[in-house]
Amino acid sequence: MFKLSEIKELIKLVDQSSLQELEIENEGARLAIRKPNKSEPVYVSAPIQHTYAPIGQASVANTAPAAALDASVTATAGHVKQEDSSLHKIVSPMVGTFYESASPGSAPFTSVGSKVGDKSVVCIIEAMKLMNEIEAEIKGEIVEILVENGQLVEYGQPLFLVKPE
DSSP: OOOHHHHHHHHHHHHHSSOSEEEEEETTEEEEEEOOOTTSOEEEEOOOSSOOOOBTTEEEEOSOOHHHHHHHHHHHHTTOOOOOTTSEEEEOSSSEEEESSSSTTSOOSOOTTOEEOTTOEEEEEEETTEEEEEEOOSOEEEEEEOSOTTOEEOTTOEEEEEEEO
């Protein structure tokens, strides 16, 4: 049986490596991780007791028919809004955990409606116990925050939508 924390760590390792696919068997449990093409999500199958919602582009689910996996991905993709092409996306430069503020209880770096400059810190991405400040790299107004505090984010995943000035 695989623990969720072990599966998350393996997903990160595969994502950061040149491996395209990884299969592991442990005490009769089988785990398969395959890197997606740029347009397809990652499916991870393992015999675990619960079904978990997708994290970023990766989903963890009981071994089930492909139709059930497709349904879970479609359901989570349904909440994504149509994006205005004039808006600039601030994307995650790495895999890690998104934090909206410098410490728990302190004010967020930014919020919807906030004005940002190109050097404004908009969030922190924690990767391998290092806190990385992410700058806006554009002057404008935050229109939408696309992730939640404490959420695992993927490399290249949009974090904010900014209306450039």
